[in-house]
Amino acid sequence: MTNIIEARGLVKHYGEVKALDGLDVSVPEGTILGLLGPNGAGKTTAVSILTTLTSADAGSATVAGADVFSSPGEVRKRIGLSGQYAAVDEHLTGFENLDMIGRLYRLGKVTSRQRARELLDRFDLADAADRPVKTYSGGMRRRLDLAGALVAETPVLFLDEPTSGLDPRSRIELWAIIGELVARGTTLLLTTQYLEEADRLADDILVIDHGKAIAHGTANRLKDMVGGERIEVTVGDHDLSNARSVMSTFSLGEMQVDERNRHLVVPVSGGAAALTQALRSLDGAGVEVRDVMLRRPTLDDVFLTLTGHAAEEEESVEELV
């Protein structure tokens, strides 16, 4: 498989700040790369460089066969971008915004108009299509901006935090649209703060921090990196010491014990069988089990372990899935 996006050793300074510190990115054709990292990690900087908006201090990059630094014009023809902040014209209507983008991609008058209407429908903006964007809500602007990235049906798309500011329904709708795009062979690089989203959408995840890649792989591989399964159990009021001695026989490593909440996190192997065994033993020892689960590490755990700080998740995505 050829890499549609390929960058080597990207370095970018903003004064004293080293926003990118030798970043490599490669995205095979027709796949989705999720760029993950805490605030200030350099995600937007990487996107800006790959989309020709910002120069790099060092490194090389090609997108869809064109060199980002020596033929930016060619790159622009082959990419669609929706940046972190909506780039729409307040005074134009939604339709006029998309129509203008189509004209500037040189799609011609008829195609531009048709495409604009299609996308307004697709992004649930048909009712607001002929109102100035000034009157749009934040999520509507965001959707219009995303539609802008899709106008020319380019082979490569860059979406910087595409679902920030979207309500649950719009978010799921966008995931569906992204699914369709990839089915058609579009290559996608998206950044996100929502680990659930990276887990669900991305074929490959690149975790970056301080401008450097700190991990790369599928969601499953990353989860394996931070460890295996765990049993989490909460026990009754006077059962903690009992539970502790029972569980220590199952534990593969160090148990985490939260005394106040009588909660134990026990690294195990063997999945459901281990859980059944543990429950039997706990029961046999007369321990009252209030809550129990078998957990694989989530991307949150990966994130925490790798970056040493929690992801800035603004709201829970749990209820969506």
Added chain:
Amino acid sequence: MSRIAAALGDGAVIAKRNLIKIKRVPDILIFVLISPIMFVLLFAYVFGGSIDIPGGSYREFLIAGIFAQTVVFGATFTGVGLADDMQKGIINRFRSLPMSRAAVVVGRTASDVVYNVLSLIIMALSGLVVGWRIHNGFASALAAFGLLLLFAYAISWIMAFVGLIVPSVEVINNAGFMVIFPLTFVANTFVPSQNLPTPLRVFAEWNPVSAVTQAAREGFGNLPVGTPEPTGWALESPVLYTLIWTLVIIAIFAPLSVRRYRTMAHRR
């Protein structure tokens, strides 16, 4: 597509977008149109009585000066518009599109011609009301309007460059006024340049604003016999002198502005 054709084609798309904004925010337009009326009335009635033009009437003399001043002032809009564009989110969209890198500036200077056409129409109408007349026929008057617009278009390119250098919209207004006030006042716009003290007179005689004003007065036939003849080559061949300035300004500032836009677009 050649680069020039691309710049013009994409420039037209941008110009259309700028014009839509005029439609959506008519307050700007009202301001653009009312201030020339105010100027015509102010000068006609406040100074009209106390300034004497040998051989003619001050109001007839005045109007071309106000035309010139207003269209030159109108050029600051170009700078304001661009400075504003550069601060808005939409500029990021433009930068990521495969459009001509000159289009944003080309489109802006083009759409500002529309402002100037509108303000010329309004001023001409108010001029007619206070007693200004065209004496040399319609064709030569039209040519005079054309020259005013062309000159204003050139100044637009200067202000475009300024608009791309300044950090904010507020600065451009002040910067614009600081340059344009002396340029439009130390000229033959409101008083014959002969009446000025020598250093100012020399400046006024070679000031292109004087030349375009002089050319417009000739075109409208607002220089009856007996009006003092201007001295100096510039004012003796005002059309040629204006055209030379226009070309020189565009030849310098168009590439400068486009280059400035490119580097700015790349820096953020």
